[in-house]
Amino acid sequence: MKLKTLLILIMGIIILSCNTDETISPDTQAPTVPTNLTVSNIINVSLDLRWNASTDNIEVTEYEVYQDEVNIGTSKDTTYSVSGLTANTTYSFTVKAKDAAGNISGASNVVNATTTNTNAVQYTLTTNTTGQGTVSEGGIYNSGTPVTVTATPASGWDFSGWSGALSGNTNPTSITMNSDKAVTATFTKAPVTSTSTEKYRLTWRGNTSTTMVVGWNQVRGTNPVVHYGTTDFGSNAGSYPLSKTVDRTVSSKGMNNNYARLTGLQADTAYYFVIKDSEGVSKRFWFKTAPSDPNTRLSIVAGGDSRNNRTPRQNANKLVAKIRPHAVLFGGDMTSSSSSSQWQNWFEDWQLTIGSDGRMIPVVAARGNHEKSNDIRDLFDIPTAAGGEYYALSFGGSLMRTYTLNTEVTPAGTQGTWLANDLTSNSANHTWAVAQYHRATRPHEPGKSEQNDQYEAWSKPFYTHAVQLVMESDSHVVKRTWPIKPSTGSGSDEGFVRVDSDPKRAIYVGEGCWGAPLRNASDTKNWTRAAGSFNQFKWLWIDKNKIELRTIKVDNASSVGQLSDNNLFVLPTNIDIWNPTGGSVVTVDNPH
Numbered sequence: 001m002k003l004k005t006l007l008i009l010i011m012g013i014i015i016l017s018c019n020t021d022e023t024i025s026p027d028t029q030a031p032t033v034p035t036n037l038t039v040s041n042i043i044n045v046s047l048d049l050r051w052n053a054s055t056d057n058i059e060v061t062e063y064e065v066y067q068d069e070v071n072i073g074t075s076k077d078t079t080y081s082v083s084g085l086t087a088n089t090t091y092s093f094t095v096k097a098k099d100a101a102g103n104i105s106g107a108s109n110v111v112n113a114t115t116t117n118t119n120a121v122q123y124t125l126t127t128n129t130t131g132q133g134t135v136s137e138g139g140i141y142n143s144g145t146p147v148t149v150t151a152t153p154a155s156g157w158d159f160s161g162w163s164g165a166l167s168g169n170t171n172p173t174s175i176t177m178n179s180d181k182a183v184t185a186t187f188t189k190a191p192v193t194s195t196s197t198e199k200y201r202l203t204w205r206g207n208t209s210t211t212m213v214v215g216w217n218q219v220r221g222t223n224p225v226v227h228y229g230t231t232d233f234g235s236n237a238g239s240y241p242l243s244k245t246v247d248r249t250v251s252s253k254g255m256n257n258n259y260a261r262l263t264g265l266q267a268d269t270a271y272y273f274v275i276k277d278s279e280g281v282s283k284r285f286w287f288k289t290a291p292s293d294p295n296t297r298l299s300i301v302a303g304g305d306s307r308n309n310r311t312p313r314q315n316a317n318k319l320v321a322k323i324r325p326h327a328v329l330f331g332g333d334m335t336s337s338s339s340s341s342q343w344q345n346w347f348e349d350w351q352l353t354i355g356s357d358g359r360m361i362p363v364v365a366a367r368g369n370h371e372k373s374n375d376i377r378d379l380f381d382i383p384t385a386a387g388g389e390y391y392a393l394s395f396g397g398s399l400m401r402t403y404t405l406n407t408e409v410t411p412a413g414t415q416g417t418w419l420a421n422d423l424t425s426n427s428a429n430h431t432w433a434v435a436q437y438h439r440a441t442r443p444h445e446p447g448k449s450e451q452n453d454q455y456e457a458w459s460k461p462f463y464t465h466a467v468q469l470v471m472e473s474d475s476h477v478v479k480r481t482w483p484i485k486p487s488t489g490s491g492s493d494e495g496f497v498r499v500d501s502d503p504k505r506a507i508y509v510g511e512g513c514w515g516a517p518l519r520n521a522s523d524t525k526n527w528t529r530a531a532g533s534f535n536q537f538k539w540l541w542i543d544k545n546k547i548e549l550r551t552i553k554v555d556n557a558s559s560v561g562q563l564s565d566n567n568l569f570v571l572p573t574n575i576d577i578w579n580p581t582g583g584s585v586v587t588v589d590n591p592h
C-alpha cells in the first residue's frame with residue numbers, strides 16, 4: 001500500500017511539473033495605475049503621501065515614488081513619508097506600481113504640495129494605547145490645527161476613554177495643537193455576551209416619547225440592571241450614564257419576566273442599552289422613542305394571529321426588522337393554547353424583529369381569544385388593571401391616539417365606559433384616532449360570528465368621535481373596507497353603510513394572518529373594498545394630512561431589502577404589496 005501511495009505521488013509530481021513547463025510564459029502585464037494620490041501632514045521639511053492600491057494579474061510588489069519626476073524611493077504599501085524637503089517650496093509627486101517581473105504601470109495623478117514656512121510654529125502629537133486598539137493621527141502639526149483623533153478597538157475590545165491631553169470618552173474627538181501633546185486611548189477587553197437574559201421585548205405603559213419598558217426573561221443570575229443612554233458604548237455597561245433596576249418581575253409561561261420601566265427619555269431619540277447582572281452583560285440593543293412633534297411622520301405595522309405557523313410568523317417578524325416601524329400593533333392570538341412552550345417559541349421568534357445592529361421595535365399588544373386573562377398584562381407589562389387589558393397610547397404628541405381594546409371581556413360595561421370617556425377627552429385633540437382589537441365586528445370569514453356587542457359599544461362611539469381606522473384580527477383572512485359608518489338605513493349591509501365623504505367615517509382593515517391557518521374570505525359585504533387570503537400585515541405611514549396604508553405579503557421576507565434609518569418612508573426592494581382592484585394604497589385624508 002505504501003509503495004502504491006508513493007507511486008501515485010511521484011506520478012502526480014511528474015504531471016504537475018509537465019504542466020508547469022508547458023504553461024509558463026513571461027509576465028508582460030503591468031499593474032493598473034495607482035489612483036487618488038493625496039498629500040497630508042505637510043510641514044516645513046516633510047509630508048505624507050497616500051494612494052489607492054493597484055491590481056495586477058500576478059501581484060503588485062511595490063510602488064515607486066516620484067518627486068518632480070525623479071524616483072526618490074519605493075513603498076511596499078500605499079503610503080510614503082517624504083522627508084528632507086526645503087521650507088516654503090512647491091513639489092509635485094506621482095507614484096507608479098511595479099510587479100515582480102519589473103512591469104511598471106503608468107503614473108498616478110499628480111499632486112502638488114508646498115512645504116510650510118520655516119518660521120511656522122509646530123507641535124508634536126504623540127498617541128499611545130493601553131489594551132488592544134489603534135488611534136488615528138499623530139505626528140507634527142502646525143500651531144492651531146484642530147486634529148480629529150479616532151480610537152478603534154481591536155476585535156473583542158471596547159474603547160473606554162481618553163487620558164493625557166484628552167479626557168472623557170467621546171469618540172472620535174478633536175484636539176487643538178497649541179503645544180506638544182500626548183494622548184492615550186484605553187481599550188478594555190469586551191465582556192463575553194451573557195446568556196443569562198433572553199427573549200427581549202419593548203413595550204409602553206404610557207408616554208411613547210418619554211418612556212420605554214424593557215422586558216426580558218431572566219434565565220439565571222441576580223441583580224439585573226439596564227444601563228442606557230443616547231451614546232453607544234457597546235457592551236461597556238459602566239460607560240452608560242443612566243441605569244434602571246427592575247420594576248416588576250412576574251413568573252409567567254415558564255419565564256421570569258423582568259420589566260425595567262425607563263422614564264424621562266427624550267422624544268424621537270436613539271437610546272442604547274445593555275442588561276448587566278451577576279453573570280455578565282447582554283448584547284447591546286437600541287431603540288428609538290416615538291416623536292412628540294405631530295409634524296413628524298409615523299411608521300406603524302399592524303397585524304395579529306400568529307398562533308400556529310412559525311414560518312410565516314418568522315417571515316413577518318423579519319420584515320419588521322427590515323422596515324423598522326416606530327411600533328408594531330399586535331391584535332392578539334399570539335399562540336394557540338397559551339402554553340409555556342408556545343409562548344417561549346413566540347418570544348424566540350420575536351427576536352427576529354431585532355435588527356442586525358440591535359435595533360428593537362416596541363410592540364403594542366392586544367388580547368385575543370387564545371390568550372388567558374392577564375397573559376398580555378404579564379408578558380408585555382401593559383398599563384391595565386388585572387383582567388382589563390385595554391389601554392390607549394398617544395404617538396407624535398397630538399398626531400395619533402391608539403385604542404387597544406379587549407374583545408374577551410364585555411365590550412360595554414367598564415371597558416365601554418372607559419372608551420367613551422377617553423374618546424370624549426382625547427379624540428378631538430388628536431389628528432387621528434385609531435383602534436385595534438382581536439375579533440372582527442363583522443368578520444369576512446363565514447364561520448365567525450357577528451360581534452353585535454362590539455357594534456353597539458365600539459363601532460357607534462367610533463363614529464361619534466371620528467375614529468378613522470379600525471384594525472381587526474381573528475378570522476385569518478385579508479380585508480379592507482370602503483369608508484363606512486354604522487347605519488341600518490338604505491343600502492346598509494350588516495349594520496354598516498358606505499359613506500365616502502362623511503368626515504366621521506372609518507375604514508376597517510384586517511383580519512389576522514401573521515402566521516395562523518389561512519381561511520376563506522368569502523363573507524364579503526357590499527362595503528368590502530377588497531378581500532383575500534394570504535400571510536400579511538398592514539404598514540401605515542401617518543402624517544397630519546393623511547394615512548397611507550399598504551397590505552404587505554410577508555412570505556418573501558428574506559429577499560426584501562433593508563431600510564436605512566435615514567429614510568424609513570420608502571419601499572424596500574422586492575417588497576410584496578397586495579395590489580387588489582382599486583390599487584395597492586389606501587389613503588385616508590385628514591377630515592379635520
Ligand SMILES: [Fe+2]
Nearest residue numbers: 333368369474
Ligand atoms: Fe382569534
